[in-house]
Amino acid sequence: MSIKIPIGPQHPALKEPENFTFTLDGEYVVKVEARIGYMHKGIEKLMESKNYIQNIPLVERICGICNVAHTICYTQNVEYLYEKPIPRRAEFIRVIIEELNRIHSHLLWIGIAAHLVGFDSFFMYTWRDREVVMDLVELLTGNRVSTALMTIGGVRRDIDDDKAYKLRKGLDILEERTKYYKKIAEDEKSLLVRLRDIGRLTPAEAIKHSAVGPTIRASKIKVDVRADDPYAAHDEVPFNVITYDTCDVFGRLMVRIDETLESINMVRYCLDHMPSGPIRIRLPNAPPPGESVSRVEAPRGEDIHYVKSNGTDKPYRYKVRAPTLGNLSALIEMLTSKGDYLVHVADIPVVLGGIDPCMCCMDRSAKFIDPIKGKEWSLTWEQLKLYAKRKWEKEGIKAKCR
Amino acid sequence: MGLINWARRQSPWLLHFNTGGCNACDIEVVAALTPRFDVERFGALLKGSPRHADIMVVTGAITGQVKNRLKRVYEQMPEPKFVVAVGTCCISGGVYRGAYNVEHGLDTVIPVDAYVYGCPPKPEAIVKAIEALQNKLKALEAT
Amino acid sequence: MSITPLLLKHIFKKRATILYPFKEREKVHLPEGFRGELRFFREKCIGCGLCFRACPSETIEMSIDEKGKRPIFYLDRCTRCQQCEEVCPTKAIELTKNFETVYFDRKSTIIK
DSSP, X not given: OOEEEEEOSSXXXXXXXXXXXXXXXXXXXXXXXXXXXXXXXXXXXXHTTSOTTTHXXXXXXXXXXXXXXXXXXXXXXXXXXXXXXXXXXXXXXXXXXXXXXXXXXXXXXXXXXXXXXXXXXXXXHHXXXXXXXXXXXXXXXXXXXXXXXXXXXXXXXXXXXHHHHXXXXXXXXXXXXXXXXXXXXXXXXXXXXXXXXXSOOOHHHHHHTTOOTHHHHTXXXXXXXXXXXXXXXXXXXXXOOOOOSOOSHHHHHHHHHHHHHHHHHHHHHHHHTOOOSOSBOOOOSSOOSEEEEEEEEETTEEEEEEEXXXXXXXXXXXXXXXXXXXXXXXXXXXXXXXXXXXXXXXXXXXXXHHTOOOHHHHOOOOOEEETTTTEEEOOOHHHHHHHHHHHHHHTTOOOOOO | OHHHHHHHHTOOEEEEEEOSSOSHHHHHHHHTTSTTTOGGGGTOEEOSOGGGOSEEEEESOOBTTTHHHHHHHHHTSOSSOEEEEESXXXXXXXXXXXXXXXXXXXXXTXXXXXXXXXXXXXXXXXXXXXXXXXHHXXXXXXX | OOSHHHHHHGGGSOOOOOOTTTTOGGGSOOOTTOOXXXXXXXXXXXXXXXXXXXXXXXXXXXXXXXXXXXXXXXXXXXXXXXXXXXXXXXXXXXXXXXXXXXXXXSTTOEEO
């Protein structure tokens, strides 16, 4: 006889409201059902009623932790519509802030993973060292988390010699401490026993479920947008794509620690080779009509945006695909027991935290439920348009369907 | 009675509920528990169950689906209880004002005692909010 | 090697906590260019309305008083993005360094 456990919107292990229902057979998890949609706010519809300058803070707040990736993707997208290049110094400053954001996000995840395992000392030490990065970002942009530094045509603030000196000193402290944490992660028994062979995802399964980011790089597949399709200044700044072949949560931890060390070297290269010149160009209010797609490597994976403009100063349609949506079906695959791979109930928080879930970016799907008749179904885009048209025509309003 | 009120005031236990915002205020609330800002010097602990908590710290813009669950969690907390709204999106909707699935503020759903402005507020502001709430309760008790 | 040597070494080191509101107020990190609460200089404003078109969150509403067109600021909606300060031609809006914005009601934060 099987038991169902709901892990609901308010739970001490998950920081975000999402619902998972686990079906158990004894101590092992047999089936997982995800019910998402608690964080859906209607951002894409709201973007159609504000102009391009008012949309920059709104795009920044799609996700608070990876906000620099979304802003770079948006401003790049609109700049492709104008077909004018931005100054080279602005592209280097964008890369500096993007890599500082990646360092802060990976240190945050390492602390949370240690907290989920029960190793609170490691959590406190990594978050104390993360304060070094937060102070550097506050010095450069004015706020610890939401950096309002990008605008359409370049960046808004410059880096002078005094700030560059403090940046270098902070990076030296961070590098020494991150190397120490790497040594601990490889030897400390309490971490190894809890993280080895948990959340297994073989390379064939990873490609079939289209995982992105460190989740797929820990399964020995080399996928990184900064190397495959370079944007901003990534065609000039050298770096290595990190992969590990252990296919479990321990591999994802090591990938993130190594990526932090790579990011520190990238910021140092940008500071040494920064070109001089202006940081921003002035562009007219309304871009020419057209469509454009741009993609960016966020700390959690690949992030794609699409824009369509019709010549006015408000976008006609904007679409966002956040990285965690690609990892969701790989997550369900990781949590089901099959054959000799068994998932215990006690390992559920570690696996859920292992893909670094950022549910607020990705809540964009809906399902129709009829509680009285007990039916569930979903509609395609064409069926939804016809349904809306019929409903408004019954009330006597002739709708112009786009 | 004075001793019981003193004990309640000097050890507020917190419950944190994220109602669907962008997660930035969320990480600043968790950062307030780390060594540099340390809200535990006021006697505060982060608990997992609503039945153990005195103060509910709410972050994020309230979406249509979370509204009823939030009311149910609020009713499960025992008296005396207080609510602190952290972040601009919780107080008035913030950047998401006008979206079809977002309420215009937390005080349309449950009664609120303190408001912390900012997008996101510094963890020092959250520490100050707990201290201001303690002073307000001390002043109320003296009357 | 484990984390035990680091833990034992830290028993004898200085504390990492900043005792903010009681003692060490000057050690709070507040650099130049910090984005805090908004301040408005009414005598410099000319009523052009550029700030209204740059604000993302309905903080600014234009209204008319005895001197002409003026903005009203509802500070409980402000995201402190600094776009209004950037477009203002007469520098009538300024973002100060005040971060201790804790209030007990919403009415006291409307600037006219």
